[in-house]
Each structure stands twice: as C-alpha cells, then as structure tokens.
C-alpha cells in the first residue's frame with residue numbers, strides 16, 4: 287500500500303513536471319517568436335527609411351527614442367497583422383532599450399549634415415544590436431547569419447546548429463526551432479527564421495554588374511567593392527539570403 291502510494295505520487299510528480307516543462311517551452315516559443323518579429327520589423331523599418339537615414343541634415347527625430355520604437359511598432363502591426371507585443375518579459379524590454387541605444391550610438395553620423403551614405407543599413411544595425419544584447423546578461427542572443435563562406439563580419443559566423451538549419455532551409459524554407467538545445471552547458475531554446483533574398487541585396491552582395499557604383503561606367507572602370515566598402519560576393523538571386531538566429535536561456539523564465 288505504502289509502496290503503491292509512493293509510486294502514484296512519483297508518477298504524478300513526473301506528469302506534473304513534464305506538463306510544466308511543456309508550458310515553459312510554449313511560453314519560451316511565444317517570447318522568442320515575438321522577439322524575432324520585433325527584430326525583423328526594425329530591419330524592415332531601417333531598410334524602408336534609408337532615404338531619411340542618408341538625408342543630409344533635417345529632422346531626424348523619427349530615428350531616435352520613443353518615435354523610433356513607435357515606427358517599429360507600426361511596421362510590426364502592418365507586417366504581421368497583430369498587436370505589438372507587451373513588454374511583459376525582460377527580453378522584450380531589453381530588446382527595445384538596446385534598439386534605442388544603438389541608434390543613440392550612431393547619432394553623430396545619423397545627424398551629420400555632409401555625409402551622404404551613412405552605412406546604417408539593416409545588417410549593420412542587426413550586428414550592433416546583437417553585440418549590445420549579448421552584454422546585457424539576460425540570456426538572449428540574436429544573430430543575423432549565413433553560411434560560413436564569404437561571411438563579411440566574423441561575428442556573424444554560424445555555429446554548428448545554425449549551419450545545419452541553413453542546410454535544412456535550403457531544402458525546405460520555414461522557421462526551425464530547437465526546444466532542447468544546450469549551449470555552453472546551459473539549457474537554451476533556439477529559433478532560426480529565414481530571410482529571403484531580394485534583388486536589392488545584390489547591389490552589395492551580387493556581381494559587379496549589380497553594383498550601382500558601376501552604373502554608366504565602362505567595364506574597365508568597374509569595381510567589386512560595394513557602397514559599404516566590402517568586397518562583393520557574387521551572390522545570385524536564387525542563393526540563400528540569410529536568417530535570424532535567436533537563442534534564449536531557459537533560466538530566463540524563472
């Protein structure tokens with residue numbers, strides 16, 4: 287009788303723990319999904335507002351603090367047809383705060399009256415944001431990445447899991463998750479969202495013929511250095527574009 291009692295409570299305990307783990311995974315998925323959409327929305331906003339970023343002088347207030355976040359909210363709600371997430375978890379709060387900080391760091395160049403092309407493009411913003419988040423100590427990491435060959439910024443090199451997801455995406459493009467990953471000895475939740483290749487990506491990553499700096503020039507004068515100062519990689523429109531990789535430590539839910 288006593289033995290039976292123990293075994294019943296043990297199985298109840300196991301059932302309860304596995305239900306709890308499942309609920310935690312679902313909560314994790316919800317937060318990570320929202321974080322990735324917030325991040326992608328900020329990149330879309332920066333892409334669509336290159337004209338404002340690169341404008342020489344004038345009113346740039348839409349690129350800083352609250353107005354900047356409100357712009358990202360508008361992009362998010364339009365793109366995903368759902369309300370912008372509440373800041374009910376430290377990851378989301380810190381993400382928004384870091385976005386504001388990155389733009390503040392770039393204020394001198396963004397408000398410069400003489401420089402035309404400021405180089406504050408979505409990929410630069412993404413890597414600065416990723417670096418800022420990594421040092422916040424909240425167990426959230428975001429990376430804009432692609433396969434190893436010809437990577438521009440070494441900090442964006444994919445790890446083994448990301449490389450495996452890229453290979454899967456090339457076959458079946460969709461969002462991939464791993465609820466049971468371990469990185470640096472810590473239980474983490476991972477997500478990889480593909481970002482499709484677009485014709486304008488080739489202006490920087492394509493061939494010399496795609497480079498706007500070569501427009502109207504004789505072939506002998508062409509350069510394979512893009513407008514951001516990087517060597518072009520000769521990507522084609524059918525190549526894999528890139529993806530947003532998010533890692534969140536499970537302990538951040540406790």
Ligand code: HEC
Pocket residue numbers: 407409410413430431432436437438439440442481482483484486487488489490491512513514516527528529
């Ligand atoms: C104006 C030039 C420009 C355009 C247009 C551009 N990129 Fe980039 N891209 C860059 C630069 C510069 C970096 C390096 C940013 C960094 O991390 O500092 C980069 C980095 C990346 C990375 C991270 C991996 C790496 O090599 O560091 C990916 C993935 C990427 N770009 C994909 C794309 C895709 C997909 C598009 C189109 C949707 C695109 N880029 C459009 C200039 C550009």
